[in-house]
Amino acid sequence: MTADRRITAFAAAGILAIGLGLAASADAPAQAADGVPNQMMWSAYDVGSTGHAEASAVADALMKNHDTRIRILPSGTSIGRLLPLKTGRVSQGWLANEVFFATEAIHDFAAQEWGPQDLRVVMGRPASYGLATAKDANIKTLADLKGKRIAYIKANPSINTKNDAILAFAGLTRDDVEVVETPSYAAAVRSVIEGRADAAGGVPTSALFRELEASPHGIFWPDIPADDAKGWENLRAIAPFFAPNTETLGAGLSEEQPAELIAYRYPMVTVYADQSEDEVYALTKAIAESFDDYKGATKVMPLWSVNQAGVPPADAPFHPGAVRYLKEAGVWTDAHDTWNAKRLERMKAVQAAWDAATDEALDKGLPGKEWEAFWEQYRKDHLGG
Template sequence: MKLRNLGLAALAVALGGPALADDLPRSMVWSSYDVGSQGYSEASAIADAFGKKFGTRIRIQPSGTSIGRLQPLLGGRAAYGFLATETFFATEGTEDFARPDWGPQDLRVVAGRPGSTGMVTSQESGIETIAEVKGHRLALTAGNASINVKCAALLSFAGLTLDDVELVMFPTYAAAQASITNGEADVTCGATTSSAMYELEASPRGIKWLPVPASNTEGWEKLTAVAPFFAPYEETQGAGLSAEHPGHIVALRYPIIVTLADADDDAVYAFTKALDETYGLYKNATSVTDRWALEQSGVGPVDAPFHEGAIRYLKEKGIWTEKEEEWNARRLARLEALQAAWKTYKAENADLSEEDFVKGWTEKHDEVLASL
């Protein structure tokens, strides 16, 4: 078994003992978002299915912060994390992970359930396209890099940046989401199924999802330069949406099941197989858990490269195609280039203050990506 630089005791806590190629360990620890979140609910449903079919005991360790969800995984106390965009930030070495004690992390994806997000306004705003958002009030959440980078990416689809709008900052995601209904902002970004979106739909203002059409290849090139984990998506679930009136918005992955790059291939293979074989037990747990079908969750784009153990099972199922292999190779090359640049940059700038270190690394990060 390939081991990270962990003590055997820590590894045993996370994995509950070694896994056979076609078997699961007796117990596991998973990290996830807070109790009550969609991520925690879906992790719980899958854990319950694993217990029923295989007798595996799983303890879920929730946290309200990206660092809190990643530390158990990186420290060997958890085998898998049910994560979100912090997976991308961690592999890029950006946001919370740009500090000297972090940098690009060597993470891998097992699967990621498709979800969607979009830029939303009211019917009464008169805004029809993302280009027309220029000069309007955009609601963002203070300190929520995960949401805010998605808004920045959506603006880039029309060649706009955050400098082209009037930013209105709110202390919580819920407050930002409610801002259009309350007349405090004109536009915001978020999931189609949040309660605030249904409230906007039911209000006299009405709701409108601004289109991000797949046919606009130039716009998509700009968007994926900011958020390479996005893909075109036709959403039929959520406020103001239906099969008859879908929203042409963007796909992302949440939750994403993440592990370490050097997690044992056989163990990850067994986990991926178990995720597939228990699908019938958890697929109806929520309105979207049916999207964990590997045909949807086992393909890119996603926030990090896929793990070799997962790829082996996906190939056996006929899901992993040449297209997926090409995407994964590009994503892996990006990660490896950033890791190499970080190693050099950190060694050469160890005496900088944290503020200057982060600023310099951000510039180096952008240089590396521009060279790929």
């Protein structure tokens, strides 16, 4: 059964069909002699976010160095950032962990009108994440989190998945802790500041963690040791895009007092797999070679150096056009090729499972409202979760 028949049978893709129709009618952007499109539109997080600030800094540098004009379309939701990329309204997305969720067809992307998205990464800087604890909660190691109050955020799978992965590192799940539900990222951290929770996950450089550091509770980051092979196996079973990272910047951290945390990619310059290899190559080269013009824009921009932002792991495989430039730049290795191939293999397995599950659901006459529960169980049975 074709994908078109499935979508028709489900009658659930109206908004995407409209967007795709609009994209198909648009002329492809002209390209300069260096291959960089004369016009680009990028989707990114909301104005005021680090992702938007970083996209703006890179856009300014590219417009300075190339014959191109770039506009940024901000959105506060994962669907709002990815839908314009799918429909062709934007050519690149500056995205976060929705890249992983979309390739795996989970959370928002388990809906029938979405399914596994064939995304590719161009570049993405490493960002640190950890579980910050109240220092007076006497949590010295991740194992000490057992029975403690951990802040989770309603309808925020990006944060909650990271928290689950860190718990898994210590052999724990949500059942082993007291989950404190909060409505937002800020509320999660404030629940620790106000003594209603013992730990909350986040990025150490967040101003909210500075408030926790200055509070009577103080702040502590339990280590996630890079040399704990079993712990990392457990963590990557939740999400394979994490890597070890020693962090010295942020609340309660310094060169003298670092913490071993996890690194993920945010933001990631993201495209669909069918985007032109030559165009992605030219964009990757332009971003990498404009580094000197944006590296001082914010404190984290130095992390956009090609040797840090141009290597896996990431939430999706790297695009062949990006890989071509990264090999020329001398940062892409055989080990990176192996990682990329494994990630591609996983994505193909998810796509095949989605097709088979869709056929089975249609054969059974499964009502659309039951699809997501059916797919979740099918994933567990055929993909291991």
